Amino acid sequence: MYFEDIQYACKTGVAMIFNPELECMEEEARKKLQLASLKNLVEMLYERVPFYRKRMDGLRLKPRDIHSLKDIEKLPFTTKDDLRENYPRGLLAAPKDRIVEVHMSSGTTGKPVVDEYTQNDINIWREAMARTLAGGGCTKDDIVQNCYGYGLFTGGPGAHYGAMTIGAEVLPMSSGNTARQLMVLQDFGSTMLTCTPSYALYMAEEAADAGIDLKKLPLCKGCFGAEPWSENMRKEIESRYDMKAYDIYGLTEIIGPGVSFECEAQDGLHVNEDLFYPEIIDPDTGKVLADGEKGELVFTTLTKDGTPLLRYRTRDITFLVREPCHCGRTTVRMHRLFGRTDDMLIIRGVNVFPSQIEQALIEIEGTEPQYLIVVSRGETHLDEVELQVEVKKEFFSDETRDLEGLRSKIENIMKSKLQISVRVKLVEPKTIERSIGKAKRVVDNRKI
Numbered sequence: 001m002y003f004e005d006i007q008y009a010c011k012t013g014v015a016m017i018f019n020p021e022l023e024c025m026e027e028e029a030r031k032k033l034q035l036a037s038l039k040n041l042v043e044m045l046y047e048r049v050p051f052y053r054k055r056m057d058g059l060r061l062k063p064r065d066i067h068s069l070k071d072i073e074k075l076p077f078t079t080k081d082d083l084r085e086n087y088p089r090g091l092l093a094a095p096k097d098r099i100v101e102v103h104m105s106s107g108t109t110g111k112p113v114v115d116e117y118t119q120n121d122i123n124i125w126r127e128a129m130a131r132t133l134a135g136g137g138c139t140k141d142d143i144v145q146n147c148y149g150y151g152l153f154t155g156g157p158g159a160h161y162g163a164m165t166i167g168a169e170v171l172p173m174s175s176g177n178t179a180r181q182l183m184v185l186q187d188f189g190s191t192m193l194t195c196t197p198s199y200a201l202y203m204a205e206e207a208a209d210a211g212i213d214l215k216k217l218p219l220c221k222g223c224f225g226a227e228p229w230s231e232n233m234r235k236e237i238e239s240r241y242d243m244k245a246y247d248i249y250g251l252t253e254i255i256g257p258g259v260s261f262e263c264e265a266q267d268g269l270h271v272n273e274d275l276f277y278p279e280i281i282d283p284d285t286g287k288v289l290a291d292g293e294k295g296e297l298v299f300t301t302l303t304k305d306g307t308p309l310l311r312y313r314t315r316d317i318t319f320l321v322r323e324p325c326h327c328g329r330t331t332v333r334m335h336r337l338f339g340r341t342d343d344m345l346i347i348r349g350v351n352v353f354p355s356q357i358e359q360a361l362i363e364i365e366g367t368e369p370q371y372l373i374v375v376s377r378g379e380t381h382l383d384e385v386e387l388q389v390e391v392k393k394e395f396f397s398d399e400t401r402d403l404e405g406l407r408s409k410i411e412n413i414m415k416s417k418l419q420i421s422v423r424v425k426l427v428e429p430k431t432i433e434r435s436i437g438k439a440k441r442v443v444d445n446r447k448i
């Protein structure tokens, strides 16, 4: 079974673990390494970054107080607001002349968060992304069509560095210009795709319209991330392309993509934990939670030296799994994300994550995995949710009666799964705006 999986994951070569020494290390040896890195990091931050020195002084904490990995819990958290308040360069730990590259977050509100990389950091990123793409079956024989955006966004350059480190051939397409993407996909015989999952689906739709049979192409695997996507969306991508679709995770603040990734088992994302130390905390109390308990993901960058961060609160929600994985890697895995503490919509007092809506929706026959949640506050000052859902072409030409049946079916399912009433509006295929990068799923018109 195992070898069959690998064969399927990687028709063009042999799936590999990029760095078996570090990825398959014994737990005790890894802990030793992590502790040594943590001590170095705390010393460096205390010496070089006034922000951290002040925080630690406030807690009456000195670098010499860190004796064990558990002592990380004594250290202060870093939040997105801290990064914004120190924009653009307040958290720099290295001299400015050692910075060789800069990236910024794709957020639309407030100041962006900035990651400044020294050559050492770029090397870490190359390694982390090589492990990530190798997890998805990438070998030096692959042709990687990289449709993550290039520029300040970390997706394009991150995947590019990783593929080059493996020795694969990279097509640095960046996002957009779908007709050209499809032409190159066919003409160059790309074997691996890297982009957001929503863009992968959009490309599949465009291919179908252009009469291109994606299943006949050499493309057989892809690493998708940068936005929430469900298990069912994975199935949809896998079946439309006849490929294996792997989830990859990361964030600008920590390095970009390359923080964690799925292997052929597709059973949680392996964290590159010799580089990025994960914790799960209760978002309300800050208390560290046990493995298996769901909470906010926190990362400490153990080996970076441009803009290293202590206990950065990602706002992403997941839990950690330490059971061995059959791929042979011993690194801790994180469950694919459940949502974000700040994406959580509170609708009439009920907590709702867009991912729950997507999960429910995609199981309903006749709908496309394209939707938009519009929240508003009506005259009664109560929250109202309109869920716009695209319906498959065949359905739209059917009797109005069938459409009405589908609409009320979705409303009932949402009510029973989410405990809130949602007004469903069925829309024709391709009405909801497509994104070439991260998809926008929520419009919140409430002024709160």
Ligand code: DLL
Binding pocket: 105, 106, 107, 148, 154, 155, 224, 225, 226, 227, 228, 229, 247, 248, 249, 250, 251, 252, 253, 256, 257, 258, 314, 316, 337, 340
């Ligand atoms: O999205 C880095 C990245 C690029 C990851 C390419 C994977 C592939 P940011 O723009 O800073 O960085 O956004 C980071 O995106 O905190 C998550 O909320 C979300 N995110 C990233 N990967 C996933 C994923 C990049 N696989 C924020 N599933 C993170 C769900 C994801 N959400």
